[in-house]
Amino acid sequence: xxxxxxxxxxxxxxxxGKLWLTIIGLVACVLLTLGFFLLPxxxxxxxxxxxxxxxxxxxxxxxxxxxxxFALFLLKKITQPMRQLIDAADSIRQGDYGTRVHLEAHxxxxxLGSTFNLMAARLEENIRDLNIEKEQLAGVLRSMSDAMITxxxxxxxxxxxxxxxxxxxDWRAINWEDEDSQQSTSSSLTIPKPLYPLFQEVTxxxxxxxxxxxxxxGVWAVNMAPLFLDNEVRGAVAVLRDVTDAVxxxxxxxxxxxxVSHEIRTPLSMxxxxxxxxxxxFADSPEERDELLHVIHDESxxxxxxxxxxxxxxxxxxxxxxxxxxxxxxxxxxxxxYRKFVVRAKExxxxxxxxxxxxxxxLEQADEDxxxxxxxxxxxxxxxHTPAGRKVSITVEPTFAxxxxxxxxxxxxxxxxxxxxxxxIFERFYKADKARTRAASSGTGLGLAIVxxxxxxxxxxxxxxxxxxxxxxxxxxxxxxxxHV
Numbered sequence: 497x498x499x500x501x502x503x504x505x506x507x508x509x510x511x512x513g514k515l516w517l518t519i520i521g522l523v524a525c526v527l528l529t530l531g532f533f534l535l536p537x538x539x540x541x542x543x544x545x546x547x548x549x550x551x552x553x554x555x556x557x558x559x560x561x562x563x564x565x566f567a568l569f570l571l572k573k574i575t576q577p578m579r580q581l582i583d584a585a586d587s588i589r590q591g592d593y594g595t596r597v598h599l600e601a602h603x604x605x606x607x608l609g610s611t612f613n614l615m616a617a618r619l620e621e622n623i624r625d626l627n628i629e630k631e632q633l634a635g636v637l638r639s640m641s642d643a644m645i646t647x648x649x650x651x652x653x654x655x656x657x658x659x660x661x662x663x664x665x666d667w668r669a670i671n672w673e674d675e676d677s678q679q680s681t682s683s684s685l686t687i688p689k690p691l692y693p694l695f696q697e698v699t700x701x702x703x704x705x706x707x708x709x710x711x712x713x714g715v716w717a718v719n720m721a722p723l724f725l726d727n728e729v730r731g732a733v734a735v736l737r738d739v740t741d742a743v744x745x746x747x748x749x750x751x752x753x754x755x756v757s758h759e760i761r762t763p764l765s766m767x768x769x770x771x772x773x774x775x776x777x778f779a780d781s782p783e784e785r786d787e788l789l790h791v792i793h794d795e796s797x798x799x800x801x802x803x804x805x806x807x808x809x810x811x812x813x814x815x816x817x818x819x820x821x822x823x824x825x826x827x828x829x830x831x832x833x834y835r836k837f838v839v840r841a842k843e844x845x846x847x848x849x850x851x852x853x854x855x856x857x858x859l860e861q862a863d864e865d866x867x868x869x870x871x872x873x874x875x876x877x878x879x880x881h882t883p884a885g886r887k888v889s890i891t892v893e894p895t896f897a898x899x900x901x902x903x904x905x906x907x908x909x910x911x912x913x914x915x916x917x918x919x920x921i922f923e924r925f926y927k928a929d930k931a932r933t934r935a936a937s938s939g940t941g942l943g944l945a946i947v948x949x950x951x952x953x954x955x956x957x958x959x960x961x962x963x964x965x966x967x968x969x970x971x972x973x974x975x976x977x978x979x980h981v
Contacts (some may be wrong), residue, residue: 522551577605581612593620638978643736649694649729651687663736664688667711691718692736698732714740748923760802763795808946819953820863826902826974827857829864830892833871837879845884853893857902862975866950867974873943874906876971881968882910901956902976907969913962921960922948947972 513852578599587595596616637644656664667688688710696860698705704721720734770788778784820912841848856860859867871890878888886909913921925947938975951958955975962968 499934506954532942543622573981577609580913581609584612584616588616589646593623642735644733644738645691646723646731647687648731649699651695653686654731656837660736661667690716691720692718694718694734699729702729708739708743709736714738715743716740751924756806758798760887763799763802767792768796802942806942821861821867822864824859824862824864824867824868825857826859826862826904827892829868830871830890830904833868833875834890836872837875840879841888844879844882846879846882847885847887849887849889851891851893853941855894857894858976859902859974862954862974863950866953869906870947870950870972871906873947874904874972877943877972878906878908878968879909882908886910886967900976902974904972904974907967907968909967912964913960913964913968914964915962919962922958 577597577599578597584595584597593616596613599610605692622672626746630636630694637657640657644655644657645653645660645664646655648654653664667690690711694705694707694709698720699722702722704719706717706719709716709718715738717737717739718734722729723731723733749907770792775949776787831850831852834848835849875888875890882888888908889906891903891905891907893903893905895903924942951972952976956973959973960968960970961971
């Protein structure tokens with residue numbers, strides 16, 4: 497009973513129910529009007545007034561019945577299709593874009609149903625296209641090696657790609673020092689402090705901006721552009737790329753050009769000056785002429801070594817190092833190089849010693865000539881930076897108990913290397929002793945860079961220990977079977 501009452505109550509709220517009530521009301525008004533004016537005359541005019549009254553009652557009943565049938569017809573033709581359209585629209589609102597209505601009517605309601613289905617199909621197609629574009633954009637963002645971060649108008653982070661997530665996580669661990677009030681505000685908005693000035697500039701000028709941002713020892717190239725909504729700025733998007741290596745390479749390139757120019761200019765100037773002295777006849781005696789020729793010869797040899805080292809280093813860094821993979825007795829190799837330097841040690845008044853382990857010291861896959869170049873460069877470097885009366889030693893022994901690697905250690909009691917210079921000594925032309933003149937050194941500034949490239953090509957590693965004023969120790973660890981250590 498209660499359910500039927502609710503249905504009837506719902507019916508009165510529909511368009512058909514209201515129309516039905518209106519028609520019933522009109523019929524009732526007509527009948528009441530007729531009854532009010534005609535019933536007094538029925539008893540006077542007609543002999544059988546009861547029959548006329550019954551006829552009027554029957555007419556009223558038939559009228560009410562016809563309005564009810566008309567209402568049911570409208571209920572089927574209008575209310576039910578409209579209810580289907582309302583339910584379908586609600587399903588689409590909830591995200592079911594595949595919902596369609598099936599109406600057999602060919603009137604305006606049917607046309608409305610067809611238009612609704614066409615609209616739903618277009619909407620489903622547009623949503624599908626948007627999802628495809630969204631997935632493509634998400635795929636592009638995920639595959640980007642650069643970091644991408646989107647900021648809201650207040651500076652809050654709204655969207656990031658994996659690179660942006662990693663970057664924010666790294667920067668979040670940094671304690672930014674010397675923050676002013678403005679930068680403290682930026683911290684509260686969660687935008688990283690280094691990006692806040694650029695963010696303010698972009699949101700103020702409404703133009704794209706690019707800048708290099710220095711964070712600790714890293715350099716980031718930042719491109720930031722404003723985002724608009726209804727001609728108003730709603731935030732900014734930033735793309736960040738780590739250009740630390742590129743900046744360092746550019747600096748190394750400039751330093752390399754400057755150093756090569758300086759290294760070549762020095763012997764060239766000396767050769768030019770002494771040759772002009774010979775041509776102008778400043779050498780009065782054969783001894784003076786021989787001395788000038790000897791200087792020219794030494795400088796030509798120095799320039800030849802520089803060019804050779806440059807070519808070797810260029811080939812190694814380009815990956816064209818020719819490394820032979822043959823068995824090498826590293827103990828015998830070190831002993832052979834030691835004998836070459838014994839005479840030089842006596843001339844330099846150095847205490848030069850060799851320490852060789854008694855067991856077999858074999859490398860199964862190594863290049864004997866390249867390793868001899870490594871040992872020679874390290875010893876030459878030690879001899880040039882160790883004063884007379886000090887000690888230089890070379891040691892060769894197994895690194896591990898099972899002999900999986902061999903260690904060559906070159907130690908000297910020379911001037912040592914400052915701690916801040918140790919990480920850079922394997923760079924080309926890097927000079928740890930800034931006060932040392934070129935004339936005091938016959939090196940090219942490339943020896944340690946070549947050593948490191950050769951050791952890396954053998955899968956080994958090189959370590960440095962140095963105390964300023966006490967000496968330096970280079971330790972080369974080489975794998976016995978060519979595997980990386």
